[in-house]
Amino acid sequence: MSKHDLIVDQPIARWDEALPLGNGLTGCLLWGNGKPLRFSLDRGDIWDLRLAPEVLDNGFTYAEMIDCVRRGDQESLLNRFDSFYETYPYPTKLPAGSLELRFSKHADKMRSHLALEEACAHVQLTFGDQMVGVSSFLHALNGLGYIRMTGAAETDGFLEVLPPDYTGAFQEESNDPVFATSLTRLEYPAAAKHSEGSLQWFYQRTCHELEYAIVVAQRKTDDGTREWVYAITANHDEENWLENAKRKVTDASMEGFDHAFREHGTWWGRYWAKSSISLPDAEAEKQWYLNNYLFASCSRKGAPPMPLQGVWTADEGLLPPWKGDYHHDLNTELCYWHYLKANHLEEGESFIDFLWDLRPQAHRFAQSFFDAPGLNLPSVMTLTGGAMGGWPMYSMSITNVIWVCQAFDHYWLYTGDHDFLRDKAYVYFKETADCVQRWLVPGEDGKLRLPVSSSPEVHDNLLEAWFDPMSNYDLALLIYLFRRLKDMADWLGHEADADRWANVLAGLPELAVNERHVLMLNPKESLQESHRHHSHMMAIYPLQLLDHRGSERDRKITDATIANLERLGKGQWVGYSFAWAAAFYARQGNGEAAIYHLRQMWQHTCSPNGFHLNGDYKRAGVCMFHYRPFTLEGNFAAVSALQEMLLHTDGETIRAFPAIPRDWAKRSVEFRDFRGEMGVLVSARLHADKLEYVELRAEREGTFRVQNSFAGERLMLRIGSSGQEVHCSRNEIFTIALEAGETCMITSL
Structure with missing residues (x-):
């Protein structure tokens, strides 16, 4: 696998181009020029979970949102459901801190190497005629981080642990609260730094329940090699959490780097043995291995599933882009598209387990916001399922949770586990339907409809974004929900349930198609310009309600709608748009177009380390967005499309x-x-x-x-x-x- 490794023959100047390490819960980004060499650290459950007061207000309900839409009251919509996302810096995912390995000057030469097979970073620094080697990994099992340095002079290579700068001078790079909100707005006290013998740590209080620390132990071997072991620990871990972390890193440092590395390497060996590919396209093959490495690094059973940035929160002295939250109008779903076909079940089960464990909160949210039985989740939410606000047609959509449901459906289909179907998949789908049915009512044509509708993220958060009649996005999700419920009920032998779901399905309208056989936004509007979110095409992929190999009608609609994407162009696409388009072409059987769009994403919207940066930050002209906010969904949507080119398994x-x-x-x-x-x-x-x-x-x-x-x-x-x-x-x-x-x-x- 060494040909797929990341190798950089110059200093890495940015955190989003760093060598990424991770074990599902903890992440590290290794970058810099020796003055310093920086280890930017993150942990998946370090969150400020305070909710905005508006979320707790009695007027924060679906009924109130419907009323505002029908009145055309944009001001109330913004005030009650949207603006507070930008007003308050919380809730938000938090950076954990960093380690800095400092030399007296920057390196004259550097070579950074991420070995994917062993999940270990190696950095070679040259200072004149002196060569220094630094190796680091995040242990796959015990959760600790390891660093080893060889060749440094006795007085050089000093490691310091640094907290995030929560108390620095208040500065914002721009007026954009999505991408440039200073950590100082959280108003946390300064961290306390301590050292004791071979240990050093900082202890960070916040202005809510969370307390956390980074603890480091140092050891010097007989040959002068220096080794460090570190842990990110928090008060929700266990009693005596800080003292226990000190003991763990001290004991681990005595056992040494090599001892830990053997166990770590064994885990990764088992992971890589699960599946493999061999392609005549070196770039595509490398991207498959690199992104499967990223997946195991930021999604692991027993840890939270990846939010927008996984375990690599931005290291810029700012809140992460979009507060590092869980977006269910595309992001979480795309992140978990590929893992089943790649045969990495346990790593992907993180998402399933997370959703299942959140059922009590999802029940409460269905009741409090939707005044409904069953379950639902905010589409922009915290680690514990709290609503964060934002554009209400998407952040508080009643149907986005159906897309989340597909994770259960896919898991059952790929594993064939009937116990999972009976005990979890069917339950989650049924409880979702219980909530949605509360608001499905017949329209003038007798067909079922929702009181308000939208198509992410068409027309942004303007009043025009509210569609009447119902959008193809919402309708496709509803058709999928009740079709799959009927199928599941049939498999389980629940005849009465199957009839019930079939009746609801029969009451839904058909997908809106225009005179050119193109899927519309809704029966009154077709997409007139390129758009980043292919929400109107959900019926083609990922829901696969239309079968290109099936009826002539399905094939005609699929081909015409994909051709319409080409006619509209890619000006307003972002990175994941290219990956999603590649999936459309793969379903169509068009491998040339599929790989073309994947190359567009990989070459123009991804960092040298593979991170999906959303925009055409190199200004190559592939789209109009030139920013670079890192999110992961494009990475795994692209791998999913690549796998769809190699194997179709739908319909058994x-x-x-x-x-x-x-x-x-x-x-x-x-x-x-x-x-x-x-x-x-x-x-x-x-x-x-x-x-x-x-x-x-x-x-x-x-x-x-x-x-x-x-x-x-x-x-x-x-x-x-x-x-x-x-x-x-x-x-x-x-x-x-x-x-x-x-x-x-x-x-x-």
């Missing part, structure tokens, strides 16, 4: 290499242990325009459907020591019955 049908570019097909393309639906792992190889094999490995008993993508009609199926010849026309479907644990190798005769 396995299709190998359905959307790869022509030049890839002429060479060699291979993937191993991608996850298909209903608990089957799929491997396949294509070489010189010919499919060489497809292999299925069943985790549970089932009958699996496979499309014949081989050159001929005579196929050999080998299960264990037995073989069976099958005749199947090209592009037709054949089935294979497997017991749990069986493997079937499919080749052409």
Whole structure:
């Protein structure tokens, strides 16, 4: 895997170009020129959870929002639901602090190397004729950070622990509260710094319940090597949290860097063994490995799922962009698109577990805001599900939670776990429907509708953003919700429930399509300019309500709507827009367009370290946004689209290499242990325009459907020591019955 490593042969000048390390809960960004070498630290559950007073007001309700919309009262909408997002610096995710390894001058030469296979950063600094090496990793299991330095003079390479600057001079770089709010606005007291023997730490109080610290222990080995072990700890960890952290880092420092690294490397070895790819496109292959590394670094079972920036909160003396919150109108969903097919279940379960554990809060929010049974969540929310406000048509949408539901649906489909379907997926969908149905009423045409509707983030937060009749975005989510509920009820044998959901589904209108067969924003308005959020196209992807391989009508609508994107252009796109568009093209079977859009994103909207920076910050002319706020959803949406080019598994049908570019097909393309639906792992190889094999490995008993993508009609199926010849026309479907644990190798005769 070394060819996929990050290597930088010059000082790294910015935190968003740093070498990223992470273990799901804790993150580190390593950058600088030696004066200093900076370790910017973060922890996923370090939050200021204070809510704005407006959220606690009796008028903070869906009914009041509807009334304001119907009155056209923009001022009340802003005051009650929107403006306080900018007025108050909280709630917000917080930076944890940093470590600085200081030398007497900046390095003359530097080489920074992130080894993905072992999840370890190595920095080589040259000071004249002196060479200094620094290595660092965040332990995959024990949560501690490790640093080792060799070659430094006795008087050089001093490590200091630094708190965030909550009390510095109040300065803002601009008048934009989304991107440039000083930490001083939080009004926290100064941190207390301490040292004791080999230990140093700071202790940070806040003006709410949170207290936290960074503790570092130092050790010098017999050969003069210096090692440090650090921990980020908080008062919600345990009793005696600070003293326990001191003990942990002291004990770990005595065991040493090498001892910890062996255990750490074993975990990452198991992670990388879960799946692999081999592509003739070096950039695409590297991006797959790099982003799977980022995923395991910032999403881990037992830790909070990634918010906008994962475990790498901005290190600029400011609040993170958009306060580092959880956005459910696109961001969290795209972050968790790819992991199931990549066969990284445990890491992705972080999101599922988080949503499930928040059910009590989701019930309370459904009752307090929507005056409804069931569950719902704010679409812009804190770590604990608190509403943060913002553009109300999106931050307080009643349907965005349906998109969140898809995480449960996908998990059930890819694992085939019927217990999960019965005990969690169906429950979450049903409780979501209970809330939504409270507000679904027949319109003049007799069809069900919502009282207010929108299409993120069309028309921003203007009154024009409120649609009547209902938007295709909201409608597609509603169709998906009740269609999947019916399917789940059928699987579970709940006949009465299945009839109930079918009746609701029959009461919904059809998706709005204009005279050119293009999906509209709503029945009265078509998209007239490029837009970053492809919300009107949800029915194509990710909801897959329209099947490009299905009816002529579905194919015509899909092709016309994608063509319309091309007509409107990309001027107002951001990075994730390109990744999402690549998914559309992959569903269409157009590998050329899919990889083109992925390259546009990777080359023009991503930092050298792979971070998705949203805008065309290099000013290459691919879109009109030239800013660089780091968020992660574009990273994983792009990997998902790449995987869709290699394998389709929808409808329980396995299709190998359905959307790869022509030049890839002429060479060699291979993937191993991608996850298909209903608990089957799929491997396949294509070489010189010919499919060489497809292999299925069943985790549970089932009958699996496979499309014949081989050159001929005579196929050999080998299960264990037995073989069976099958005749199947090209592009037709054949089935294979497997017991749990069986493997079937499919080749052409």
